[in-house]
Amino acid sequence: MTDKGCGGFLAGIVLGGLAGAAIGLLFSPNSGKQNREQLLEVAPELSELIEVVKGQLTARFEAGMEAFNQASSETRARMKQELDASQGQAPPPV
Numbered sequence: 001m002t003d004k005g006c007g008g009f010l011a012g013i014v015l016g017g018l019a020g021a022a023i024g025l026l027f028s029p030n031s032g033k034q035n036r037e038q039l040l041e042v043a044p045e046l047s048e049l050i051e052v053v054k055g056q057l058t059a060r061f062e063a064g065m066e067a068f069n070q071a072s073s074e075t076r077a078r079m080k081q082e083l084d085a086s087q088g089q090a091p092p093p094v
Contacts, residue, residue, distance in 0.1 A: 014053055 025035055
C-alpha cells in the first residue's frame with residue numbers, strides 16, 4: 001500500500017466501524033437502556049481511538065502540505081528561470 005492511500009484506508013476503517021456499530025444497535029436484541037449502558041462503557045475507548053486517528057490524519061495532512069508547498073516553490077523557481085532564459089535574460093543565482 002502506498003502512503004497516498006493510507007489516509008483513505010484509515011478513514012474507511014473508522015467509517016466502517018461506525019456503520020457496523022449503528023447496524024449492531026438497530027438489530028440488537030437488548031433494550032434501549034442496555035444499549036445506552038454499553039455505549040457509555042465503550043465511549044472512552046472510542047474517544048481515544050478518534051483522537052489517535054485524528055492525530056495521524058493531521059500529521060499526514062501537514063506533511064503533505066509541506067511537501068506541496070516545497071514542490072510548488074521549486075516549480076515556480078524553475079519556471080521563472082526558463083522564462084528568463086527564453087527571453088534572453090540571465091537567470092538569477094539560486
